[in-house]
Amino acid sequence: MPELLDRVTVVRHALGEGRRMFRDRAALERHQERLAVHHLRWVAAHSPFTARRFLEAGLGLGQWRELPPVDKAGMMAAFDTLNTAGLCLTDVLAVARRAEDTRDFTPTLPTPRGPVTVGLSSGTGGNAGAFVVSRGERLQWAGVVLRWLLPAFPLGLLHRQRVAFVLRADGGLYRSVGSARLAFRFLDLLRPLDELAADLTAYAPTLLIGPPSVLRALLGAGAVAQPTRVVSVAEVLEDDDRAALERGFGPVVQVYQATEGLLGLPCPHGHLHLNEGHVHFDFEPVGGPGDGGHLRPVLTDLRRTTQPMIRHRLDDLLVLADRCSCGLASRRVLRVAGRQDDALSLPGGAGRVTVWPDFLRGAMNRVPGLREYRVEQIGAADLRVLLDPLTPETWQEACVQICGALTRSGADAVRVRLGVQPLPAALPGVKRRRVRRLWRPESGEGPS
């Protein structure tokens, strides 16, 4: 009865999670330090790459918070000696790609420590990331998600819940909690939108989970549902999407999940909190004029053992809020402010300045009659602006708004060339990025 055992394990994790929802910051930090002592000792003994990092930095395990961070590219380069299951990256990538091709979302690889689930993240600039999680880690994940997302936990478990996941992949990860009271439906993003919308309407989910751009497209395709909660995952949740989904489906909360782990969960007041019961966050200031309090997280996952994440620098930027009204001690995230690659680098007063995607999104949200857009940096001082619909009015207003945003960011708007084009229809299943930097300073065109 492995499935029954799994369900018991998941519910046990969910119930245990209540003890990790600290209301006292000092107690939360003591809890993290306790976890770190055990965890780092184990990881250093089983992950040669991690042991070497400590050695090369001349640091003891107790000084882990001073360890120089590693980023995603560094993690992937050292994959074979970083993971503790004896996996090599070539095998992992082959299994993950085959799974994506065959739409089999439970790809596993045997290891001496039991089978592990394999996944891929697309990432930006071809910088794909691979991730591996053990069965035990999956069940714990499911328990944590259940505890934070199920309305009225634990009494919510007594009512029948129908959870609809509209996702590209990773179905296996989520389906591990299915049962009679708790039913899961996995809606494959690569199917036609009107079929998906009809399926969703017929299923009548009590919890609806998916990327906001797709949920919004389903709404547009006529899907009707009144879930108690809509959960936004996998993409940055923008204000206009949130408003549309709340009008169409119901209250929206967001989960902050990345290749690097489950990083943030919504509190009872609907705000996003860092998953600090399991993950320790340090922050690096990003600096520069007009950065608006953006911080770059360096995380240390205090649980993951198959693919340890120790002092791992994320691509995302976060803006944190003051304490939340819900009383939880974990820090509240005001915004996940796009990816590093999405910040534009444009000529400014003395050299180049960073223009954050938030500024451009804000500008484009002010263009009347604009349904969808993309802004792409394609040269040292060249932006490609794709508009839907493209009319003389949206064209003119978009240019005015972008110039305003550039000027407010300290860029020299006069020197930036704007090329305006109609926006082609989006490919289904492709992760949407509205603001992208395709140009790289090192790609031959030096800073102007």
Ligand SMILES: [Zn+2]
């Ligand atoms: Zn809160």
